[in-house]
Structure formats: structure tokens, C-alpha cells
Amino acid sequence: MHDDTASLVTRLLAQRWLPRDDVQARKALLDEAFREDLDRRLEAVGLELREHPYAAYIGLAVARKSERAVFGGSDSWISNTLQLDRDGVALLVVIWALIVLPKRQRQMERQEVEAAASQSQMFAEEKPIPRDSAMSPVIAERTLLADFGDKLGGKMRINILLGTLARLGFIVRRRGEGTAGRLIAEGPLLDLAFDYERTARRILDGALGDLLAETTRRTSSQAGESGEALDEDSLDDEEIQDV
Secondary structure (H helix, E strand, C coil): CCCHHHHHHHHHHHHCCEECCCHHHHHHHHCHHHHHHHHHHHHCCCEEEECCCCCCEEEEEECHHHHHHHHCCCCCCCCCCCCCCHHHHHHHHHHHHHHHHHHHHHHHHHHHHHHHHHCCCCCCCCCCCCCCHHHCCCEEHHHHHHHHCCCCCHHHHHHHHHHHHHHCCCEEEEECCCCCCEEEEECCCHHHCCCHHHHHHHHHHCCHHHHHHHHHHHHHHHHHCCCCCCCHHHHHCCCCCEC
16 A cells, blocks of 8 residues: 655655645645644654745754754754755855745735735635745845855855755756846745744844845846845854755
8 A cells, every 4th residue: 555645755855845736745735634644753753844835845854842852962052954064054044034035025915915906806716825936036146245255255165155055955056147147046945944933033133134135135136137244143043944
């Protein structure tokens, strides 16, 4: 007898992410009995399904109750299980904030507009949450370097880190058109990298808030053609959720 639950877990462990419209992924999101069995079996080994209604992919993460055993099992607390150094985690936080935060705002605004429009229709169908790639802004690498290069080790170091983040599935690097230069786009795991509810407000209210707002404005402008120090203390408590 085929075990769909075991098959889904095996695929997620091997591939690290699956799109929401994958047959087994949809079953996990929509079939209550299947989801209960999946959650129970993941919990037994200290894992949990990582998904968000606004994210286009699903993955696995260390369960909250297992975080201390995984992240605090050595002499010091580690921030991830991907062998990312501190500057790599800092860069990931910056990119997550520059792409996921404005994307989420756009998604929510689109939903509000569609909800308002449907109120005038007697038999309007509920619109799905917008998850297409057009919702996600792209970052011009030259803008990232200008704003954060001196804080994250310079051009060569950031280039190495961007290559690592791309291999891990957090970002996609591509060449922009015209004079835009190289661009950074959202990868399958970026939206799942951090717990949105735990992380977004800390970033917006912290030292990164104003700098990120200014960087977002200039990045959007430069990508379309195709300060303050990092609050490092806030990075210590952010665990990357992908396993």
C-alpha cells in the first residue's frame, strides 16, 4: 500500500521544497485528515511542515520544541543548520526584508482591492491569494553593494554569499536588461526562511527599518530600468527555518 505521507516527507527532505500546486502538497494543505497524520509523524522526529498562506512553496523546518536541542546543542547557540556564517545570515535577513516584506504588502493590498470589488457582485467567487512572481520585487546587486557592502565584507565577500544563498534556494540571480546589471529575485525558500510574524515587526521597528525603506525605494527604481549599521543583536535570535 502506497504511503502518501511518507512519500511527501521523503520528497521534501530530498528536494527541500515543493510548490503549493504539487498534488501531494495540495493534499497536505487541504485534506485535514492527511495533514493531521503528516503533523503527527513530523512531530515524532522534531520537525514541522513550513508553509504560509502567502508563500508559493512548502518545506520542512525544525519544530519549535526541538530548537534548543538543534540550535543550542553546542557550546554556543547557532542560527542555522546550513553552515551559513554570521555575515551570510545577515545578508539573508536583508534580502528577506527587501523582497518578502514589500511582497506581502502587495499581496494584502491586492486582496483588499479584489475583496472590495467582489462586494458589488451577488455571486462573486472568492479570489485566491496572489502568489505569482510579479508580486515579488527584485533587487539590483549594485544597490545592495552600495548600501551594505561595507557592513558585510565588501563586493567579493557578498558575491560569494549570494552564490551560496542561490545554491540553497533562497534567491535567484539573473542578468537584468540594459544597464540594470545583475538582479536578485526571490527563490523558493526565501519566504519560508523566517517566521514572518516573529521577524517582520522586529525588522521594521529595529535599526534596519529606515535603511531598508530607503534601499527599497532605490532598488525598485534601478531594477525597473532592467547609513545605519545592521542591528546584529537582533540576528542572534533569528533561526533560519529551513532544514
